[in-house]
Amino acid sequence: MKDHNLKSGAYYMKNLLENLDKKSYKIIKEEFDNLNLTSKEDKEYLMEELLKDKRKNVIALGNKIKKELDALEKEKIRVKGMYDFDRGFAKGNLLAGVDEVGRGPLAGPIVSACVVLDLDVLDEDMIYYLNDSKKLNKKKREELAEIIKEKAISYAIAEKSNEEIDSLGISYCNNKVFLEGLEGLSVKPSIVLSDGYLIKDVQIENKSVIKGDTKSATIAAASIIAKVYRDNLMEKYGEQYPEYGFESNVGYGAQKHIDALKEFGPTKIHRMSFLKNIL
Incomplete structure (x- = not known):
């Protein structure tokens, strides 16, 4: 040999x-x-x-x-291609990607993550398997979340509770977690890419990208971090409220969740404004 x-x-x-x-x-x-x-x-x-x-x-x-x-x-x-997509917007400047998870569930917070990646890395140093977090299995998401946190120039997580969603509205809270995610970064990007729609009252350039978590490396990274954070939180709530199946449905209206609501009523983490047609 x-x-x-x-x-x-x-x-x-x-x-x-x-x-x-x-x-x-x-x-x-x-x-x-x-x-x-x-x-x-x-x-x-x-x-x-x-x-x-x-x-x-x-x-x-x-x-x-x-x-x-x-x-x-x-x-x-x-x-x-995802890194090149972001480079086209960044034009040599710092670019952030932001995404949220938990807009539609009946329980739990809405969570956003904001991520700034180094877009000038060599090909072998890119973060492989970035994608829409929902297209990745749990193990892969958790592995990638740690890699993203390690390699990111900066990242931040923001959330609004079910009480804030009930009092302020889901649209306001959705936009607010985007803004707070940006504010939580340790660096100031020149532009932020958001998934699906523009961020209101943002103080830097903002571009919305339809299905951004499949096109943009930074939005995909944000999507993964946000989902892993929220899923782990809902697993803990599943231990606290075992009847509702939060560890598997993460607060969405699965049948087990609906049945538990009708039998046991809402918990402290339920969004009462989302339950009007159920209870």
């Missing part, structure tokens, strides 16, 4: 490839499944070596890596 600059996880790759042709497929598969390669270079090298083997099942392992690399390249192109 030719010399290879071993990186993290590559030590086990070297063991796998030593005397590859003399190993049974069962052993190869076990060692393959235990690999944790992180670099594209290592994955490409392993793929090439496995594809040289004459056994179809070993070649299939090489093709599995090829499929993963092809998918990663497509993801890179997709996410680069």
Whole structure:
């Protein structure tokens, strides 16, 4: 086997490839499944070596890596398009993206997140898998939320309670959490992109983007942070009020939630203004 600059996880790759042709497929598969390669270079090298083997099942392992690399390249192109979208508005200045979650539920707060990303990063340093938070599973959202917080130039979260929604109205609270999210940043962006509609009374340039969480990297990042924050909050409320299923419906009007409202009545986190046609 030719010399290879071993990186993290590559030590086990070297063991796998030593005397590859003399190993049974069962052993190869076990060692393959235990690999944790992180670099594209290592994955490409392993793929090439496995594809040289004459056994179809070993070649299939090489093709599995090829499929993963092809998918990663497509993801890179997709996410680069989202970063390029934001760069087109930023024009070299700081740009923020803002999004909300929890406008429609019967219970719990409305939450916004505002995020400023470094749009001048190299392709390999972009945050992959950014997307509308609702299109991601829970595990992926939580992983991405931590990555976003770590890599963001700045981020902020704002919320308005069910009591404030009842007294001030959902539209006012929706706009207010956008404004407070912007105010909570540690930097001052030159422009803010918002998902769907413009922010009232904002003091910097604002552009609205239809389905922005699928087009803009910063709006998608905000969408993910906001949803993870609110979902975790509603899980805690689910422990406090187990009859309503908040841990799964996050306050929306699922059947279990409606049935509990009719049997037990509203809790302290319900939006009474949203329950007029239910109770």
